[in-house]
Amino acid sequence: MTAIDPAAIAQLFTEARSFNHxxxxxVSTADLHAIWDLMKMGPTSANQLPARIVWCTSAEAKEKLAACASDTNADKIRQAPVAVVIAMDHEFHEHLPELFPHxxxxxxxxxxxELRAASAFRNSTLQGAYLIMAARALGLDTGPMSGFDAGAVDKAFFSDQPAVKTNFIATLGHGDRATLHGRSPRPAFDRFNTIA
Structure with missing residues (x-):
């Protein structure tokens, strides 16, 4: 395997930003399918794939999610082309005979x-990160966020699926670069890393 083109690295990492506007x-339904078709290829432990995604594209769905968020985040959700709930299925193991058959x-x-909850959280978080990177690879932008009531989101979107719990939420679209401020600092390697 060889390193990808510097322009691709810039699009995915060094020039990419989180967007509020x-x-x-x-953003088309085909775009959402394309994101899923990339993000599902990212590795999870034993191919668990515990993430359960709700793509809020309608004003009604975005309003339902906005009602569960802080005031600032609620406005971001309402104004974004798409808002996304990245949730996790604590009964993901029921699908493992199909997903990890060997x-x-x-x-x-x-x-x-307890083990299922820890694994669902870890691996759905990975899948949420893959969603961000897949969106960037396809020319879209995201704004991942906390600042919401997870229990309220669960009640609003997963009341009929008690094993599914919200992990985090994000907005999705074509970022308005005119609204960006300076990039927040990223520390040097030696500050937070140890080579043992």
């Missing part, structure tokens, strides 16, 4: 709710 350019991975999690 978007242009009026629409061994009995389901048995690792049967009867162990």
């Amino acid at each position: 978007y242009t009026d350019e629409p 061994t009995d991975a389901k048995s690792w999690f049967d009867g162990n709710a």
Whole structure:
């Protein structure tokens, strides 16, 4: 494997930004499918794929999500072309016979709710990061956020799926670069890293 082109690295990392404001350019259903088709290829432990995604494209769905968020984030959600709920299925193990068929991975999690919860959180977080990178790779921008009531989101979107819990939320669209401020600092390697 060889390193990707510097322009691709810039699009994915060094020049990419999180956005609070978007242009009026629409995001299509085909775009959402394309994001999923990339993000699902990212590795998760034992191919667990615990993330459950709600793509809020209608004004009604965005308003329902905005009602669960802080005032500042609620405005971002309402104004974005798409808002996204990245949730996690604590019963992901039920799908492992299909998703990880070469061994009995389901048995690792049967009867162990604590292990399932930890693994669902870890791996759905990875999938949420893959969503961000897939969107960037496809020429879209995101604005991942906290600042919401997870229990309220669960009630609003997953009341019929008690094993599904919200991890985090994000906005999605074509970022309005005119609204960007300076990039926040990124520390040098030696500050937060240890080579043992």
